[in-house]
Amino acid sequence: MTTGPAAQHTARAARWIDILIRQFPDLLDELAPGRPGLSTRPHTPSAPAALQALAERDLAERADALRNEQRGIAPLGAGSAPIRLHVSDAIRDITDGVVELEEAVREKLRLGRAARAPVPERLRRIAELLDDVAAAHPVLARHVLDECRRMARRCGRALGDSETLVRVNGRCPWCDSVSLRALPAWRTVLCVNPGCRCADDGCDCAADPAHRHSWTEAGWAQLAADSGADADEIAALVDDSDDAEAA
Structure with missing residues (x-):
């Protein structure tokens, strides 16, 4: 390879x-x-x-x-x-x-x-x-x-999309779904599963059905460790956005 x-x-x-x-x-x-x-x-x-x-x-x-x-x-x-x-x-x-x-x-x-x-x-x-x-x-x-x-x-x-969601390999550490998506321009990964719930009583997911768990750049390494995602892949997706802005 x-x-x-x-x-x-x-x-x-x-x-x-x-x-x-x-x-x-x-x-x-x-x-x-x-x-x-x-x-x-x-x-x-x-x-x-x-x-x-x-x-x-x-x-x-x-x-x-x-x-x-x-x-x-x-x-x-x-x-x-x-x-x-x-x-x-x-x-x-x-x-x-x-x-x-x-x-x-x-x-x-x-x-x-x-x-x-x-x-x-x-x-x-x-x-x-x-x-x-x-x-x-x-x-x-x-x-x-x-x-x-x-x-x-x-x-x-x-098509009117404000930002393309790009699939990230791995499973959400909270709901175990293959629902992780990157928003390159926002430098954020989020879980798009509407039923995703975590164990934190203070998290908005307990009361707000529209809440989405998300991870900014500082949390990518831990997300990769918890989900099986590839931290380098996430960084590469963000690089795609940066390259497009510079072009």
Whole structure:
């Protein structure tokens, strides 16, 4: 097994890839909510063409409305339900980014051009090549991490997420659930199990159903010892946030 910084980069990239694979279909659904007959879930071959047609029609309608407004002509009626252009931009950016990233990885590994595929499938193919990238191309490993993190964050922002929850290995020391999640920007780990209760009579969990047990940086070492989590992994997740802010 490859070790060292490159392996750490690709391990972190794998986590961001997993987030993006799960969230990207939701982004497609957010593009035109409520439109009948449009399914944008994976394994729908017509989805890209349908999305492109919707985007082109929406832009044409907006251009017509602007020209009419400039001429003082009031609209005759409502147009079709507008797609969300910030979501459309995010989809285009992520789609282009994933295609370019897979091409870069395959070129470095001399694997030839990849077959066309939906974004989630391309991401899975990239994930399968991460060990080879870490073993032979440390600079590329860092690039893959940076791009996967950027695209996952772009996807989350377009969906309205204020902060992406990232799974932390190990079990909560209070409820024994695999419910530990990191909030990188807040430098905090919390248990997301709503039924988590501890033995401290003074803890708010006894009276407040919305309470979540949390651990700041000073408590990560003890959390790792109690839960089987990896303190280095937690620190790496926070580093991801710091790197993004510095970029």
